[in-house]
Amino acid sequence: MTLSCFDLGERMLPVAEARTRLAGLVEAPLSAERVALGELHGRVLAEDAVSPIDVPQNTNAAMDGIALAWPATHVEIPGEWRVVGEVLAGQRRDEALGAGECVRITTGAPLPPGADTVIMLEQLEERAETVVVNHPERVRPGQNVRQAGEDIPEGQTALPAGTRLGAAELGLLASLGLARASVHRRPRVAIFSTGDEVTAPGEPLPPAGIHDANRYTLAGLLTEQGAELMDLGILPDDREAMIDALSDAAGRADMVITSGGVSVGHADFTRAALEAVGRLAFWRIAIRPGRPLACGLLGEHKVPFLGLPGNPVAVMVTFLQFVVPLLSKLQGRPVREPGRLTAITDEALKSRLDRTDYLRGCYYADTDGRLHVCSTGAQGSGILSSMVAANCLIELTDDREGAAPGETVSIQPLHRLP
Template sequence: MTQTDQQAPPSLNDIVSCISGYDPGAMTVTQAQGVIKDFIAPIAAIEKVAIRSALSRVLAQDIVSRIDVPAHDNSAMDGYALRGADVAHGAEVRLAIVGAVHAGASFAGQVGPGQCVRIMTGAPMPAGCDTVIPQELTVDAGEHAVILPAGRVRPGDNRRLRGEDLALGSVALPRGRRLRPSDLGLLASLGIPEVAVRRRLRVAFFSTGDELRSVGEPLDPGCVYDSNRYTLHGMLTRLGCDVIDMGVVGDDPAALEAAFRSACEEADAVITSGGVSVGAADYTKQIMAGLGEMMFWKIAMRPGRPLAFGRIASRGRQAFLFGLPGNPVAVTVSFSFFVRDALLRLAGAEAQPLPRLRVKSAAPIRKKAGRTEYQRAILAPGEDGVWTVRLTGTQGSGILRSMSDANCIIELEHDRGDVAAGEDVSIVVFDGLI
């Protein structure tokens, strides 16, 4: 297919037109997540990095094993390598010790019936041997012979097979994998010094509002310190993004447009907090719409009802844009359940749905059916050892302490009503997320 024959990617309007009864003023969480997923396309840029620098990077290509791991049958225990036929009948047997082998060496001799070799963990299995008995299961082990009690070992026990971890030519790690510490060890075990990964995402963010002050500035009457940028910086850093903190932008149309254009020209994605709800001084929505294709939704959720999403352009550069509410808790929730997955997809990462657990609620929870609610909570074991979850307290979207005290979020489904004490609820644990 030639470049001109390729079908153009769908527009944001094309995607929302497929939603039955689409209403931007009454979007469900699931609908909004689906639109964002369908509109986001991964970046194409690839670079090679040393495996020591590859933690949290996204693999751009499958990693195919160039060797068998392990490279040979070897012992899983310190003990004695022997022929399985000598213990097949399950009776006590006395074996002559004809040599020893350590990891990194090999046994060149032959092991015949009634013979064994002293062997250490990781050492190659001697020719003819297919079984290892741990030394602690033997008796009367001497320099020249050892006795194996009846029934202590079966043929094939304690032998690691060649290639049982990874076989030559098999996929060790798939494209789209976000590399973890154990993955780096796996790459090293294959003798791979560097890997092809997607370029790091560049994400610009800023807060809007004349009432906001940065940390360290005097706090004038009616003003508040901007906490959202610090929350966003932490969450973006955990995702492995290159972050561009653009500070606080006041409610001035010219300054806002300049900030959007600068962010768009330098980043793959732009995140704002504040200015997407209805307000006399909220020019943000108008400027967003003037720079690209944007959707402004009222999501059936609490906290975090207003949400803007789309793509803006400036001087030939494009960036995906997420306009989040201004309330601190709403920023955290909106990022966690909309922006996080979108950025991972943009980075080329494989789908990584947030793990959800079902636990019992320690107390009743009031819930209005017809919206998804995210309650800040504490997961802890009771005196009986059974884990339950309880709210941190008042759940207002401006009470950041409720998020700081929490170690999880209770996700109450769209159609669910009040929760009784002892009922199961779905939770998302914070560790690794926020």
């Protein structure tokens, strides 16, 4: 049996404690700015969006048909109505309807004064100046009508501060007539990879080299989280170069992320450079993959720094567990635990007490709608193809020694492009 770094006796932070400590690296959200509606996708509201109007603005028809005022003396409406006009969408009629009168109306058109019921076109039979209602006993007062303000009344908070604006939210803001909104500035995040062995894609690969996957993985993850990327390239294993890079990044970025160079290897300079430029908070977490993870603050502005592991899967796992909450806090979003579901494992899963394991997995629903999960196979932290194959992370917390087939486990769904 090989010796594990978890057997060396040094205490490492549990995942939950590490999340709590990391949250303290960000004191307040970034400043706000007003941005045009067409450029708001992915941004986070810095203040409540309050509706200046009723939505919809008018009580209107939900169907094509006729609009009428329900007779006060009838339990059931008459079967024939006199047509006295027409109201199309975008028009209005200010004249009230008399007894027994109706108007033809199209979907979305405002109801005339006093009208409160719409009968759909398919239930009507047209005559010269009247319409006959087929099966009038099926008509109910108030049917097929959308009330003014039934979606959002004037003065109501439509979207609270801290909401990230997606397609639905943009449509909602547009429906309120809001052409701009106050949002937090995008976090500027500087990233660079470290290591003499790391080679940029497109460059000849040395005999002992590896292509730099981490920078591009991080770029994609940061884009998904609404950050503004500052790509500083690849740094060699050189302490002074690392110090210069961290000092420069601390002066221009809201957060700095590196990958590689944070283990106990003799050529790992990231931690030493961090201590020269700023302050180290902690650097070991009871997690697999991703145990060596340096966290701290850089420079006089106390810019949050995260030195992620070098293995590509560990980079993704630690980003999702620890970087995402920090980016949320910078953007004024509530800091929440990762979203989780419960699934039945189809196979034995290995873990160890006092360590949280994140296995790449695939979950699915059986014919009864119950969720099942299985691993993607080999779980080495350098097997990036396993992340491509996965649609979730299987979370085995530090209080359990694996899971047997048929047991329930917690999973974190991965939101991937289709």
